[in-house]
Amino acid sequence: MGRWEPNARERLAEAALELYGERGYEQTTVAEIAKRAGLTERTFFRHYADKREVLFGGSGELEELFVRAVAGTPADAAPIEALAAGLDAASEIFADRRPYARARHAVITANAELRERELIKLASLSTALAGTLRGRGVPEPAASLAAEAGVAVFKVGYERWLEASEDRDLVHLVREALSEFKAVAAGG
């Protein structure tokens, strides 16, 4: 494996989150992250495309899970109902990671570049969901609109979960957001 210790990639992500939290994203240099992880700056950029990406290692996994759940829904389910299944699946993987999610979210919301990166990850998720819906026969622009709505619902539920007390779980908060959404879209 590596030249020295294993899990270089994970060590870098951990060091980055710590440093971004301690002194802020902008005040942290990549060289400092690499040093805390026992590596060099050059190696950081072999594992992550840039200084922002180190906080988004799990986004591909989330997207894959969400999409798979939507695709696994009965073919005659309405777009919104297929998305509901995806929302459930995506919510479950966060179950025991709330402390980590909170630390990460605090860092991201504190910096515009990181917010931008988060938005493009969500846009990628939305694009993938729209493609999956089209594959199920949903025409455009309904597929894209439904996908965007699904992501918005997840985002709202997720943010409420971060602020909520420990006994409120993400799956339920996202479901609540979904029914709020349906009410608003119906003109309520």
Next chain:
Amino acid sequence: MGRWEPNARERLAEAALELYGERGYEQTTVAEIAKRAGLTERTFFRHYADKREVLFGGSGELEELFVRAVAGTPADAAPIEALAAGLDAASEIFADRRPYARARHAVITANAELRERELIKLASLSTALAGTLRGRGVPEPAASLAAEAGVAVFKVGYERWLEASEDRDLVHLVREALSEFKAVAAGG
């Protein structure tokens, strides 16, 4: 005014769009943009915060117009109906700018950094709309969800407009996107 010619800011934006279109965003240096505009790199950064922002000079205007139209709606209008008024107002200012909008959109979609910047502008719009809706008595999370939906509708209509023939105008395409949205959200 300026040391030489007037409208330095506009000249920079024009030069940037040209160069980004000719040789691509990444292959263009800020020094080249400034030179084409008859200025120096340092002056570029006095007018625009970074190399991406030069393509987004009008986003504040769009946000202001959209928000004002929503705020000017009768107090008893449902969130979706208030947003519909905002969508109409926002759509009108693009009426005679389709060639420019197409060139700009082609440049933005070709580069991930520029897509990120566009997304955060839309997120800012969404946040502003949500605040306006809250000011009209719409509670959270309905206000945020409705605002996200409104932005998604605008985005879909706008993209269709860019691809459409010259006789189809933005206002109508956005209205079509809105009714598609209502149908999908209702479970259609």
Next chain:
DNA sequence: GCATTCGATGTCAGTGACTGTCATCGCTAG
């Protein structure tokens, strides 16, 4: 007219993100 003042620009040096290239380490197959 002429000096003063002020905003916009130019100049220059510096930091840090990111990349290309090549050497080197340490494990593994044979």
Next chain:
DNA sequence: CTAGCGATGACAGTCACTGACATCGAATGC
């Protein structure tokens, strides 16, 4: 034991972006 290979280190270079200070040009006051 050695050859090969993947991961890392070392180093030089480009470019986005910033701070500090000089300078220009036009408006203003007299």
